[in-house]
Amino acid sequence: MNDTNPHAIMKQPLPDSSATTPPALVFEARGLKKDYDDGRVQALRGVNFRITQGEFVAIIGPSGCGKTTLLQMLGALDLPSAGILHYRGRSIAELPDPAGYRAREIGIIFQAFHLLPTFTAVENVQMPMFETDRPELSRTERAVELLKSVGLGHRLDHFPAKLSGGEKQRVAIARSLANGPSVLLADEPTGNLDSDNTKSILELIIRLRREQNMTLVLVTHDLNIARMASRTVQMKDGLIVADHPAT
Amino acid sequence: MTFFTIIVRGLQRRPVRTGLTLVGISIGIAAVVALVGISRGFEASWATGMKVRGTDIVVSNMGSALAPKPFSATVRDRIAKLPQVADACAIYADLTSVEDASMMVVSAREWGGFSWHNLKLISGRMPHDAMEPAVVLGQTAAEVLKKKVGDPLQLETKELTVTGIVDGGAMVENGSVILSLALFQNITGNEGRINVIDIRAAPGLTEDEMKHLCEQINTTAPEARAMVAGEHLGNSQAFRFISAMSWGTSLLAVIVGVLGVMNTMLMTVFERKQEICILLAIGWKPGRVIRMILWESALLGFLGGIVGVVLGTLAVKVLETLPAIHGMLEPDFNAGLMAVAVALAVIVGVLSGLYPAWRSSRLTPSLAMQG
Numbered sequence: 001m002n003d004t005n006p007h008a009i010m011k012q013p014l015p016d017s018s019a020t021t022p023p024a025l026v027f028e029a030r031g032l033k034k035d036y037d038d039g040r041v042q043a044l045r046g047v048n049f050r051i052t053q054g055e056f057v058a059i060i061g062p063s064g065c066g067k068t069t070l071l072q073m074l075g076a077l078d079l080p081s082a083g084i085l086h087y088r089g090r091s092i093a094e095l096p097d098p099a100g101y102r103a104r105e106i107g108i109i110f111q112a113f114h115l116l117p118t119f120t121a122v123e124n125v126q127m128p129m130f131e132t133d134r135p136e137l138s139r140t141e142r143a144v145e146l147l148k149s150v151g152l153g154h155r156l157d158h159f160p161a162k163l164s165g166g167e168k169q170r171v172a173i174a175r176s177l178a179n180g181p182s183v184l185l186a187d188e189p190t191g192n193l194d195s196d197n198t199k200s201i202l203e204l205i206i207r208l209r210r211e212q213n214m215t216l217v218l219v220t221h222d223l224n225i226a227r228m229a230s231r232t233v234q235m236k237d238g239l240i241v242a243d244h245p246a247t
Numbered sequence: 248m249t250f251f252t253i254i255v256r257g258l259q260r261r262p263v264r265t266g267l268t269l270v271g272i273s274i275g276i277a278a279v280v281a282l283v284g285i286s287r288g289f290e291a292s293w294a295t296g297m298k299v300r301g302t303d304i305v306v307s308n309m310g311s312a313l314a315p316k317p318f319s320a321t322v323r324d325r326i327a328k329l330p331q332v333a334d335a336c337a338i339y340a341d342l343t344s345v346e347d348a349s350m351m352v353v354s355a356r357e358w359g360g361f362s363w364h365n366l367k368l369i370s371g372r373m374p375h376d377a378m379e380p381a382v383v384l385g386q387t388a389a390e391v392l393k394k395k396v397g398d399p400l401q402l403e404t405k406e407l408t409v410t411g412i413v414d415g416g417a418m419v420e421n422g423s424v425i426l427s428l429a430l431f432q433n434i435t436g437n438e439g440r441i442n443v444i445d446i447r448a449a450p451g452l453t454e455d456e457m458k459h460l461c462e463q464i465n466t467t468a469p470e471a472r473a474m475v476a477g478e479h480l481g482n483s484q485a486f487r488f489i490s491a492m493s494w495g496t497s498l499l500a501v502i503v504g505v506l507g508v509m510n511t512m513l514m515t516v517f518e519r520k521q522e523i524c525i526l527l528a529i530g531w532k533p534g535r536v537i538r539m540i541l542w543e544s545a546l547l548g549f550l551g552g553i554v555g556v557v558l559g560t561l562a563v564k565v566l567e568t569l570p571a572i573h574g575m576l577e578p579d580f581n582a583g584l585m586a587v588a589v590a591l592a593v594i595v596g597v598l599s600g601l602y603p604a605w606r607s608s609r610l611t612p613s614l615a616m617q618g
Contacts, residue, residue, distance in 0.1 A: 068616055071616070072613045072616060075528070075612075077528055077611070077612040077613040077615070077616065078611060078612075078613040097532075099527065099530055099531060099532040099533070100530070100532070102527075102528065102529065102530040102612070103529070103530025103531075104530070106530075108528055108529060108615075110525075110615065110616065114521070114525045114528075114615060116522055116525070116526075118256045118257075118259065118260055119248075119253075119256060122248075123248045123252075126248050127526065127529055127531075128529045128530045128531075130250060130253075130531065130535065131530045131531060131532060131535065136248070136249055139248070140248070175529065176529075178529075179530070187616055
């Protein structure tokens with residue numbers, strides 16, 4: 001484990017609620033648009049929002065409203081067609097090294113887990129670390145520690161096919177934390193899980209976010225999940241139609 | 248886990264397809280190893296044959312035919328008079344079918360010439376004189392022709408007697424039917440004609456002096472061309488043609504291998520499209536994905552090269568046991584050829600992986616969100 005990592009698991013103090021400095025701005029979008037098929041499909045039609053450090057934002061809305069597209073923009077998985085999208089004051093569209101941004105700043109959790117089937121749990125968690133200068137031994141140690149932190153210390157050498165849905169998502173969560181990101185992007189992380197696993201996975205994500213003061217942007221269509229967030233952003237037809245703080 | 252582990256796992260994903268691709272490359276490389284090894288071995292063996300006969304310079308007219316073109320036997324006497332020529336032995340060498348053997352070296356040598364001296368009798372005797380209707384057989388030739396001392400041997404229209412079995416000290420010598428030049432000229436109606444002259448230069452000549460002597464011989468005997476022993480075969484158009492054919496056939500096999508690897512790697516990229524997108528989404532740079540694909544195809548090539556070298560060597564070993572060519576092959580499987588073959592396989596692998604790697608780098612990480 002890299003002790004110097006600012007986002008190292010369970011090594012970070014909780015944010016000081018008495019601090020007077022406002023939390024740093026992480027994302028800012030102004031007039032953000034995304035078109036497909038030469039403009040025939042408008043997935044985002046001018047989205048405006050600001051997300052600050054440590055926020056837990058749930059993005060809700062019906063299928064096709066642009067939730068996942070927005071998440072892709074935040075993760076620099078795709079580029080906006082128009083508008084401004086900044087990460088900590090820098091334009092995501094003009095990042096000199098978008099892969100490096102994804103590797104170091106962002107952790108992504110997918111609905112379908114997306115573990116690589118020919119690699120064990122501990123190997124899957126190491127994958128993002130190949131873009132860092134961690135030596136092999138350190139990569140393994142870090143992956144083992146992350147898997148232990150998500151309760152999978154006994155499943156290190158299991159291949160995905162031998163893991164349950166909940167366990168796969170725990171491996172995926174551990175993988176998303178591999179390089180100590182400051183932002184977690186979760187796309188329907190419990191969409192493929194039963195209710196018991198949904199609860200425990202959400203608790204895990206929320207606990208890790210709190211422990212490491214990460215910003216969490218979670219896409220869901222489940223209002224019960226959205227209620228756990230500090231803020232709910234509702235989307236419809238490529239636009240943000242409501243933006244509510246936690247009640 | 249290292250990056251190499253990821254490469255190996257990529258190939259282990261589809262073991263049958265990886266195995267079949269390996270077979271494809273290895274057949275191509277086996278062809279290279281076998282054909283080029285045989286071709287080089289033949290050249291090396293010919294050079295050894297010259298060495299054991301004590302020949303420094305060979306005078307012949309290696310045209311486009313497999314055997315040298317004949318010229319007047321008087322050339323031999325003209326050359327022998329040159330001051331730096333210690334000895335000369337006229338020869339008529341032919342590649343022809345002898346009884347059941349489809350192709351055999353028939354070496355008719357000037358009676359009493361030095362080219363007889365290296366022959367060690369294993370059994371029987373040498374012919375008594377230049378016109379005795381007799382031949383001696385190299386030990387391999389005797390095996391191929393299934394002859395022993397005292398057996399008759401049909402050469403052209405004449406029946407000769409095998410009087411001896413000899414060890415010539417080189418594959419070419421041991422695979423030859425050897426007889427007196429005068430007798431052969433008489434049998435074939437080629438009186439006064441020869442096609443090779445073995446020359447022994449005066450002792451102590453330097454390489455430059457040897458080349459100078461060749462030039463002198465070429466001036467004295469424009470009917471033929473003198474070359475330092477060992478080099479003359481490589482200058483033969485026929486040998487060059489055979490050599491080119493070996494490489495050409497091999498390269499065709501290698502091209503098939505290239506297409507096989509390219510197909511496999513394209514399928515790999517196609518099948519692992521989402522996996523590659525996931526890697527890009529979690530922070531892998533396109534360059535790393537390209538390296539992964541190229542290393543996989545290079546490893547495929549390397550393994551195919553190793554298997555191909557083993558297959559090619561084994562194939563020639565099996566060929567050597569066939570009665571029709573037993574003893575005719577002395578392949579040159581040196582480390583250099585093996586290294587070139589494996590390097591060729593790796594290059595094939597890398598080249599085949601270029602397009603699939605480029606395709607993989609064009610994938611967008613957002614596809615990882617789909618499915």
